[in-house]
Structure formats: C-alpha cells, structure tokens
Amino acid sequence: MRRLLFLPGVALIVWGFAGLFTTARHPRPLPWLTFFLGANVLTDAVVAPVVVVAGVVVARLVGARWRGYVTGGLIISGVVLLVGLPMARGYGLRSDNPSILPLDYTRGLALTLALVWVGVALVAVVSSVRERLLRPPRRSDHALKASTK
Amino acid sequence: MSEAAGRGLSRRGFLNAVGAAAGVITVATIGETVGPLSRLSPLAPRRASVGPxxxxxxKSGAGARVEQSAVDPTYRLVVGSLSLSVGDLQSLPQHAAILPIACVEGWSAVGHWSGIRLRDLLDRAGIDHDRWVRVESLERSGLYVTSEVSPTHARDPLTLLALRLGGEPLALDHGYPCRLIGPNRPGVLxxxxxxxxVAL
Known part of the structure; x- marks a missing residue:
C-alpha cells in the first residue's frame, strides 16, 4: 500500500522536472538548482538547529501529558511566523506602491497565532476528556468511588 | 493529536500538526487569490481591490523609471515596420477582455481590459501566424523588461495590447500607454x- 502511495508523488516529481526543460524556449535549469539545493542547505543549517533547541526547551519545561499538544502548536506557529513575520516587518514596502502589503500584518500575525493556540487548547482539552471517558476504569478508581459513597 | 502514550508528539500527531499548519496558512492568505474570502485572511500580502x-x-511606474518615457509625446509603438502614436492606437478597432493578473507570487485579481488585439497588429505589420513574438517594455532594466509570446497566445482573440482598464485610460502603474494582457500567462509576462x- 505504501509503495502504491509513492507512485503519484514520483509521477509529480518527474512531471515537474520535465517541465524545467520543456516549458521554456530557452531552458535555464541552473537557477532552479541553486534554489533547490539552497533551500536544503538553509533548512539543515538554520531551521534544524532552531527546532532541536526548541525541542529541548519544551521537553524541560512542559510535562509529558501536554508536551505533544505544545509541540504541535509550536510547529504551526513556526510556519505562521515564517510566512507572517516578513510582512509584519514590512519587507518590500514601497511608498510609491500602495498595493504592496495593504493590511496591518502585526495585528494579523497576532490574531492568527492567538487563534492557533485557542485551537490547540481546544484539541488538548477535548482529547484528554475523551481519553478519560474511553479509558476502562481502573480498580483503584472503583475503590476510590466506593470509599467516598 | 492523540497522545495516549503521553511522551510527546506521536507520528500521527506530527502529521496532523503539519496538515493543520498548511490549513492555517491557506486560510490566512487565500484572500489574495480568492477575492470574496479576503476578510478571512489577515496575512494576505495583496488585496484584490487595493491598488491603482x-x-x-x-512594480509602479516610478519603480520602473518610466514616468517620463511613458508620457513622452514622441512615444511610438513599433510593431515590425509599423510606428503608431497613442492617437493611432486609439483609432484602431478596440476589443474587450476580462482577464486576471495572476502573479507567480500568489495573488490574483481580475481586470476589465480593452485595447487592440495583438493579432490585428501583427496582421497589419505582416507578421506570419506561426511566429513567436517578443514584447519589449520602455523599462530599461529588470528581469521582465521583455516577454515572449507563443504563436497560439499571440493569435488568441483575448490577447490584447490594452489601452484601458475598467473603462479608464490605463494608469501609469498599469503600463500606460499600453500593456500586454493575455489569457493563461503569469503576471510578470x-x-x-x-x-x-518584434517577430522572432
């Protein structure tokens, strides 16, 4: 089954790679190669160390029960920051062109992050309540209930 | 994100987080591509209705440094052996097209254009139907000062050298005196x- 799932992915890669040479009158695959390899170097040299450090910090600070949810929330927040921070910083703004970055992106970024963490909190609470309800009652729970009656 | 093991993010949890991240980014930016959803998207780098x-x-006219050359009274559009002033262009048969500027950066916005069909100009200049043509800008330097148009695109009735946008003369920032607008081309082209x- 897993091998079967590879097929559409490989087909897309082949299609995309062929497009490098077939869609332009004068193919220039070199800029693509720079971007493709550069992105990998950037991920390994910058993103990976940041993720490792974040992982260590979360493991130290957050209890095992909530660690998964916090990590998930951080993954989403990291991606949101990667997209939103350059806009909030106003990279690319030009005084002669009002159509570039017309919104308040600091506010947008804060709003998006807030909604992400509200979502993470909801998922965490709902899943832990459901786990508690679905878990077969342990003997000690019975004993506890019996003694409080 | 089921964390029954209670030992950090499971493989399934990780995949869910990645999926959620993609979903959040999509919703937060989709307004730059799908106009009616723009209110949902606080992180859209463009808004379809904001601009000249x-x-x-x-790229603005000032950014392209064409403020002078574009409004110069000696401006002529040269197509093969033809040389046309702005008045000449306005007196040629005008056609309308509703086409988007679809930027490779992600945003997309529809305009109501009118102007001269590129194929009409090529016919007048005696350029054959099977030729590629190159469209050159007044802009002197930049990555996209020229673009090439395939025979199919050049002969498409929707491909215009537009003179007007939304019923008004083209703003300088949109390419006054005239700009190429055709179906199924990225905005930079x-x-x-x-x-x-020029015929190639």
Whole structure:
C-alpha cells in the first residue's frame, strides 16, 4: 500500500522536472538548482538547529501529558511566523506602491497565532476528556468511588 | 493529536500538526487569490481591490523609471515596420477582455481590459501566424523588461495590447500607454509600458 502511495508523488516529481526543460524556449535549469539545493542547505543549517533547541526547551519545561499538544502548536506557529513575520516587518514596502502589503500584518500575525493556540487548547482539552471517558476504569478508581459513597 | 502514550508528539500527531499548519496558512492568505474570502485572511500580502484603478501592481511606474518615457509625446509603438502614436492606437478597432493578473507570487485579481488585439497588429505589420513574438517594455532594466509570446497566445482573440482598464485610460502603474494582457500567462509576462513588438 505504501509503495502504491509513492507512485503519484514520483509521477509529480518527474512531471515537474520535465517541465524545467520543456516549458521554456530557452531552458535555464541552473537557477532552479541553486534554489533547490539552497533551500536544503538553509533548512539543515538554520531551521534544524532552531527546532532541536526548541525541542529541548519544551521537553524541560512542559510535562509529558501536554508536551505533544505544545509541540504541535509550536510547529504551526513556526510556519505562521515564517510566512507572517516578513510582512509584519514590512519587507518590500514601497511608498510609491500602495498595493504592496495593504493590511496591518502585526495585528494579523497576532490574531492568527492567538487563534492557533485557542485551537490547540481546544484539541488538548477535548482529547484528554475523551481519553478519560474511553479509558476502562481502573480498580483503584472503583475503590476510590466506593470509599467516598 | 492523540497522545495516549503521553511522551510527546506521536507520528500521527506530527502529521496532523503539519496538515493543520498548511490549513492555517491557506486560510490566512487565500484572500489574495480568492477575492470574496479576503476578510478571512489577515496575512494576505495583496488585496484584490487595493491598488491603482482597484487592481494591485507589483512594480509602479516610478519603480520602473518610466514616468517620463511613458508620457513622452514622441512615444511610438513599433510593431515590425509599423510606428503608431497613442492617437493611432486609439483609432484602431478596440476589443474587450476580462482577464486576471495572476502573479507567480500568489495573488490574483481580475481586470476589465480593452485595447487592440495583438493579432490585428501583427496582421497589419505582416507578421506570419506561426511566429513567436517578443514584447519589449520602455523599462530599461529588470528581469521582465521583455516577454515572449507563443504563436497560439499571440493569435488568441483575448490577447490584447490594452489601452484601458475598467473603462479608464490605463494608469501609469498599469503600463500606460499600453500593456500586454493575455489569457493563461503569469503576471510578470504581461509586459507593461510596451514600446516594441518584434517577430522572432
């Protein structure tokens, strides 16, 4: 089954790679190669160390029960920051062109992050309540209930 | 994100987080591509209705340094052996097209264009139907000062050298005196401030 799932992915890669040479009158695959390899170097040299450090910090600070949810929330927040921070910083703004970055992106970024963490909190609470309800009652729970009656 | 093991993020949890991240980014930016959803998207880098003549631009006339050359009274559009003033262009048969500027950066916005069909100009200049043509801008330097148009695109009735947008003369930022606008082309290849069309 897993091998079967590879097929559409490989087909897309082949299609995309062929497009490098077939869609332009004068193919220039070199800029693509720079971007493709550069992105990998950037991920390994910058993103990976940041993720490792974040992982260590979360493991130290957050209890095992909530660690998964916090990590998930951080993954989403990291991606949101990667997209939103350059806009909030106003990279690319030009005084002669009002159509570039017309919104308040600091506010947008804060709003998006807030909604992400509200979502993470909801998922965490709902899943832990459901786990508690679905878990077969342990003997000690019975004993506890019996003694409080 | 089921964390029954209670030992950090499971493989399934990780995949869910990645999926959620993609979903959040999609919703937060989709307004730059799908106009009616723009209110949902606080992180859209463009808004389809914000810009000169209610249409965004990536490069302004000032940014392209064509403020003078574009409004110069000696401006002529050269197509093969033809040389046409702005008045000449306005007196040719005009056609309308509703086409988007679809930027490779992600944003997309529809404009109501009118102008001269590129194929009409090529016919007048005696350029054959099977030729590629190159459209050159008044802009002197930049990555996209020229673009090439395939025979199919050049002969498409929707491919215009537009003179007007939304019923008004083209704003300088949109490529005054005339700009290329055709179906199914990335925005950077819809060359603005056109000064010459050459058969290749």
């Amino acid at each position: 003549q209610h249409l965004p631009v990536n 819809q060359t603005k401030w056109v000064r010459r069309v």
